[in-house]
Amino acid sequence: MQNTIKVMIVDDHPLFRKGVSQIISDDPNFEVVGEAASGQEGLELAQQLLPDLVLLDLNMKGMDGLETLRRFKATDLQARYVMLTVSDAEEDLLAAFKAGADGYLLKDMEPEDLRNHLVKASVGVTVLQDCLTEVLKKALMEPDTKISVSDAGLTERENEILNCLAEGMNNKNIARKLGISDTTVKVHIKNILRKLNLTSRLEAAVWKHQQK
Numbered sequence: 001m002q003n004t005i006k007v008m009i010v011d012d013h014p015l016f017r018k019g020v021s022q023i024i025s026d027d028p029n030f031e032v033v034g035e036a037a038s039g040q041e042g043l044e045l046a047q048q049l050l051p052d053l054v055l056l057d058l059n060m061k062g063m064d065g066l067e068t069l070r071r072f073k074a075t076d077l078q079a080r081y082v083m084l085t086v087s088d089a090e091e092d093l094l095a096a097f098k099a100g101a102d103g104y105l106l107k108d109m110e111p112e113d114l115r116n117h118l119v120k121a122s123v124g125v126t127v128l129q130d131c132l133t134e135v136l137k138k139a140l141m142e143p144d145t146k147i148s149v150s151d152a153g154l155t156e157r158e159n160e161i162l163n164c165l166a167e168g169m170n171n172k173n174i175a176r177k178l179g180i181s182d183t184t185v186k187v188h189i190k191n192i193l194r195k196l197n198l199t200s201r202l203e204a205a206v207w208k209h210q211q212k
Contacts, residue, residue, distance in 0.1 A: 004028070004029060004030060004031040005029055005030050005031070005052050005053055005118070005119070005122045006031050006033045006049070006050070006051045006052045006053070007024055007030055007031065007032050007033065007051055007052070007053045007054075007055065007118070008032070008033055008034045008035070008036065008042065008045065008046055008049055008051035008053070008054050008055070009021060009032065009034075009035045009036070009055045010035075010036045010038075010039060010041075010042035010054060010055065010056050010057065010060075010065075010068065011035075011036075011037070011055070011056075011057040011060070011084070012037050012038060012057065012060040012061050013057070014037065016057075016107070017035045017037075018035075020055065020084070020114075021035060023111040023114060023115070024114075024115065024118070026111070026115075027115045029115075029119060030115070030118070033049045033051055034046075034049045034051070038060060038061070038062055038063065039056075039060060039062065039063035039064070039065070039067065039068030039071070040062070040063055040068075042054070042056075042068060042072075043068065043071055043072065043075070046072070046075075046077055046079070047075070047077070050077070050078075050079075051079055052079055052080065052122055053079060053080050053081075053082065053118060053121060053122050054072065054079050054080070054081050054082070055082055055083075055084045055118075056068055056069055056072075056081060056082070056083050056084065056101075057083075057084060057085055058083055058085035058086075058087050058092055058096070059085065059086075059087065065083060065085065065096075066095055066096065066099050069081055069083070069096070069099045069100060069101060070099050070100070073099070073100040080102040080103070080121050080122060080124070081100065081101055081102050081103075082101065082102055082103035082104070082105060082117075082118065082121050082127065083096045083101050083103065083104045083105065084105050084106075084107060084114075085104075085105075085106065085107060086106065086107050086108070088106060088131070088132060090136075093132060093136060094136075094199075097199075097200040097202050097203070098199050098200055102121055102126055102127070103117065103121045103126060103127035103128065104127075104128055104129065104132060105117055105127065105128075105129050106129050106131070106132070109129060117129070120168070124168075124169070124170030124172070124173060125168040125169075125170075126168050126201065126202050126205070128202065133206070136202070136203070136206050152195050152196055153195060154192065154195060157178075157188060158188055158191060158192050158195075160178060161174055161178070161185060161188045161189060161192065162192055162204060162208050163208065164177065164178075165189070165192075165201050165204050165205045165208065166204075166205045166208040166209055168205065171185045171186060171189075189201060189204075192204055
């Protein structure tokens with residue numbers, strides 16, 4: 001039997017935490033292992049509970065969601081991080097992904113959609129609520145990031161990896177598919193982002209979809 005996905009919720013609104021916890025717990029694929037009312041509490045609790053997936057509110061009192069995310073990423077916790085927020089602002093979306101988020105979802109989404117997105121996030125797919133795709137595309141249409149395929153100068157291998165990013169694959173799956181090491185994949189992704197003048201793998205994936 002497949003192991004359940006251990007989820008921890010970090011949000012400073014207790015009613016919202018309870019509601020999301022109930023929604024997630026309705027699916028046998030998930031187990032809510034803990035709730036935290038602040039970023040600091042979440043960081044401390046996660047070291048004990050070792051969740052697979054951490055849901056983070058963006059706007060919290062004290063340490064906000066972005067700073068909490070940055071501190072999570074600086075630990076050795078092997079988890080995926082999804083922002084669950086009310087903000088659909090372009091700057092918040094980009095800041096979250098630049099800080100290392102694995103997904104960005106809005107609090108008003110349907111329960112079934114939330115569960116489906118979290119299942120994908122747990123296996124390494126970068127998740128983004130459909131209505132935010134246009135927001136991200138708009139952000140990428142700024143002159144300094146608008147680079148054509150011919151101008152990018154990507155190698156054949158970089159194009160292969162970019163295609164994998166566009167499919168939402170993580171580094172381990174890309175390495176397995178192409179028969180190369182995780183480290184080599186990371187180097188190629190770094191070069192791709194530099195050539196495209198982008199800052200995250202999600203931006204690269206959206207850029208790739210825009211070229212079709």
